[in-house]
Amino acid sequence: MKSDTNTKGAWKVYLFSAVIALAVSLGVIQLNKQNEKENTGVTVVESVPGAHALYTKDNEGNIKPLDFTDTSEKVLDAVVHIKSTQTGSSYQNQGARELPDPFKEFFGDMFKGQSPEGTRSQPRVGTGSGVIINDKGYIVTNNHVIDNADEVEVTLYNNQSYKATVIGTDPTTDLALLQIKADNLKTMSLVNSDDVEVGEWVLAVGNPLGLNSTVTAGIVSAKARNIHINADKFAVESFIQTDAAINPGNSGGALVNLDGNLVGINTAIASTTGTYTGYGFAVPSNIVTKVVEDLLKYGNVQRGMLGVTIRTMDSNLAKEKDVDFTKGVWVEQVGEDSGADLAGIESGDIIISVNGKETATSPRLQEIIAGKRPGDKVTIVVNRNGKEKELDVELHNSQGGTNIIKKEDKEVFNLLGADFENVDNELGKKFGLDGAVQVTKLYPGKIKKETQMREGFIITHIDGKRVKDIDDVASALEGKKGGVMLEGIYEDGSKYYYAFGLDS
Numbered sequence: 001m002k003s004d005t006n007t008k009g010a011w012k013v014y015l016f017s018a019v020i021a022l023a024v025s026l027g028v029i030q031l032n033k034q035n036e037k038e039n040t041g042v043t044v045v046e047s048v049p050g051a052h053a054l055y056t057k058d059n060e061g062n063i064k065p066l067d068f069t070d071t072s073e074k075v076l077d078a079v080v081h082i083k084s085t086q087t088g089s090s091y092q093n094q095g096a097r098e099l100p101d102p103f104k105e106f107f108g109d110m111f112k113g114q115s116p117e118g119t120r121s122q123p124r125v126g127t128g129s130g131v132i133i134n135d136k137g138y139i140v141t142n143n144h145v146i147d148n149a150d151e152v153e154v155t156l157y158n159n160q161s162y163k164a165t166v167i168g169t170d171p172t173t174d175l176a177l178l179q180i181k182a183d184n185l186k187t188m189s190l191v192n193s194d195d196v197e198v199g200e201w202v203l204a205v206g207n208p209l210g211l212n213s214t215v216t217a218g219i220v221s222a223k224a225r226n227i228h229i230n231a232d233k234f235a236v237e238s239f240i241q242t243d244a245a246i247n248p249g250n251s252g253g254a255l256v257n258l259d260g261n262l263v264g265i266n267t268a269i270a271s272t273t274g275t276y277t278g279y280g281f282a283v284p285s286n287i288v289t290k291v292v293e294d295l296l297k298y299g300n301v302q303r304g305m306l307g308v309t310i311r312t313m314d315s316n317l318a319k320e321k322d323v324d325f326t327k328g329v330w331v332e333q334v335g336e337d338s339g340a341d342l343a344g345i346e347s348g349d350i351i352i353s354v355n356g357k358e359t360a361t362s363p364r365l366q367e368i369i370a371g372k373r374p375g376d377k378v379t380i381v382v383n384r385n386g387k388e389k390e391l392d393v394e395l396h397n398s399q400g401g402t403n404i405i406k407k408e409d410k411e412v413f414n415l416l417g418a419d420f421e422n423v424d425n426e427l428g429k430k431f432g433l434d435g436a437v438q439v440t441k442l443y444p445g446k447i448k449k450e451t452q453m454r455e456g457f458i459i460t461h462i463d464g465k466r467v468k469d470i471d472d473v474a475s476a477l478e479g480k481k482g483g484v485m486l487e488g489i490y491e492d493g494s495k496y497y498y499a500f501g502l503d504s
Contacts, residue, residue: 068203072215074260077157077186078132079205079253081212082141082164082178084149086124087449129206129253130154130178131262132187133292137180140288141252142267143169146176150448154180157213165414166443168295168407172234172303173287173370174267176252177295188254191261193284194357196220196240204244204266204280206253218244225281226363229268234303234398238367239281240264246280255282262288290371299407300419304372304395306345307338312362313350321348326383328352329365337400343393349382369395375402412477415502417445422469423458431489435468436460450500453486457496461487477502 128145132138139154146152152164162180169176196202200220208214222241230237242255246266255264264282271278294301309332311317318325328350334341345351351359355378359365372378374397381390396402407419419441423433439457442448459467462476463485477484486498 066201068201068215068217068258071203071256071258071260072205075188075203075205075254075256076213076215078188079157079207079213080130080132080139081155081207082128082130082139082145082252083153083155084126084128084146084444085151085153086126086148087150127207127210127249128251129249129266131252131254131265132185133190133262134187135185137182137185138167138292138296139164139178139180140265140292141176141178142265143171143174143176145252146178146444147171149444152178152444154178155212156182157186164444166417166445167414168300169441169443170291170295170301171232172230172301173236173283173291174230175265175283175288175291177292188256188260188262190285190289191257191259191263193240193263193286196223196257196263196284198223201258202242202244202263203256203258204242204246204250204253205256206246206250206266208245208247208249210249214250216245218242221279223284224361224364224367226361226366227268227270227281234305236287236366236370238284238287238363238370239267240284242280242282244280248274250280264288284367287367287370294373298404300405302373302404303398304369304374304376305338305398306340306369306393307335307396308340308345309333310351310362310365312360323348323350324386326350326352327358327360328383329359329362331382339393339396343380343391345380345382345391345393346384349384349389351380351382352388353381354378374404412474415445416447416477417443417449418447419443420459420470420473427458427491431458431493433458433460436488437467437470437473446500446502447498451486451498453496453498454490456490457486457488457498458490459486459488461485 126145128141130139130141133140146166152166153161154164155161162182164178164180167177167179198220202218202220204216204218206214219242220240221243225239225241226237227239240255240263246269250266253266254262255266257263263285265288266280266282268281269278291301311330311332313326313328313330315325317330321330331345331347331349331351334345334347351365353359354365354368357368359368372395374395377392377394379390380393381388394402397405413420418439420437421440423436423438428434428436437459439453439455439459442453442455447453459473461467462473465476467473467476481503483499483501489495
């Protein structure tokens with residue numbers, strides 16, 4: 001799905017991860033200046049105490065001012081500080097034709113005579129936040145906090161630090177999943193973000209402006225916001241909007257309800273200054289849950305797609321299209337042979353619900369569909385020429401099929417920090433290869449830290465032995481110690497060698 005609505009107004013929208021060496025601030029949200037109720041003798045009636053009131057009752061039934069100490073105590077241990085360092089990819093030329101010194105003795109003179117191209121710049125360091133979601137050390141954060149990093153370090157509330165492994169990322173929702181090896185971790189539970197109400201109290205927990213373990217309070221000021229900050233082709237934006245104070249460094253931190261449960265991951269801020277003067281936005285926990293489940297089960301996110309271009313209905317659009325106004329989502333175009341097309345959805349239909357859930361805006365429709373996988377079926381109600389019509393739609397993947405596309409799950413690949421795909425026949429024929437493996441994505445790991453490899457590199461040999469598929473790569477590297485030499489080519493035909501150590 002794609003929404004072609006444009007953001008209006010004077011606000012600027014920012015992603016924050018506080019990139020220090022680059023002087024780039026990428027962080028999150030804004031401050032809620034809470035007006036405290038003065039003691040003016042006003043009687044607090046029985047209906048006031050509750051989850052959203054400024055006053056509540058203690059266990060003895062006494063009325064007392066609402067505070068957030070119990071909630072803060074529950075959540076602080078589960079929110080971590082994240083430092084991402086970029087060292088191995090800061091080059092004028094991203095390729096490497098010269099063997100690093102430690103490997104020259106190991107590989108001898110087989111590549112003698114090649115010269116380096118490019119010099120290393122100073123490391124780039126960025127900071128953000130993350131949330132521990134289970135006792136196996138899995139941590140959710142924003143993709144932009146760790147994107148392009150060579151190393152990721154996680155520091156707990158008790159100041160213990162650990163090197164983190166990137167399990168997977170999803171740029172479409174700006175989420176990433178990390179893991180650390182640690183015991184006795186405090187965790188945070190995710191709840192159904194559909195139950196979050198506008199006006200409900202929430203706390204933002206993170207590490208803003210270099211101030212670790214900071215808690216701020218505010219309310220949910222809106223839901224299903226699309227702020228057009230994610231440039232990914234298949235971006236999903238249906239943010240929870242809050243006025244809790246969030247600043248650079250809060251990215252990837254927790255937005256929690258008063259029970260101390262996670263309702264969102266803080267991601268962006270709308271501000272006139274780049275810091276706390278606007279509104280903040282968090283990825284709803286329902287989207288977080290789906291992304292985490294997919295990364296753990298399949299290795300990548302399985303995105304179900306309707307195959308339509310959409311716009312939120314309003315009076316101006318109704319006038320433009322010469323139709324009676326109906327609250328819902330206008331279908332501008334339907335992709336040929338998409339799930340929507342095969343189910344009978346037509347251009348000019350107004351989608352009013354999916355599986356019984358109202359779709360008053362494009363972001364809300366995107367959020368619901370983002371919770372589904374290819375092959376899932378949904379029941380969609382459309383308004384067509386003033387009459388409601390119910391249609392069953394089977395969702396497709398980005399390639400137009402309904403299959404789950406699973407990534408190879410090999411522990412050594414996590415150590416390398418890379419995703420691999422077998423080279424297709426067309427690319428293989430171009431270089432006369434009867435098989436090879438292409439690096440499709442690089443994460444923090446051995447390759448990024450110790451080499452200058454770029455995404456798209458085609459591996460043909462490992463330590464001089466021919467590799468034809470992903471299983472060959474895994475077999476060559478699993479259990480290996482010492483130096484490794486990768487030989488291959490890029491799609492422009494240039495040949496390169498990359499060396500690194502698996503036990504360094």
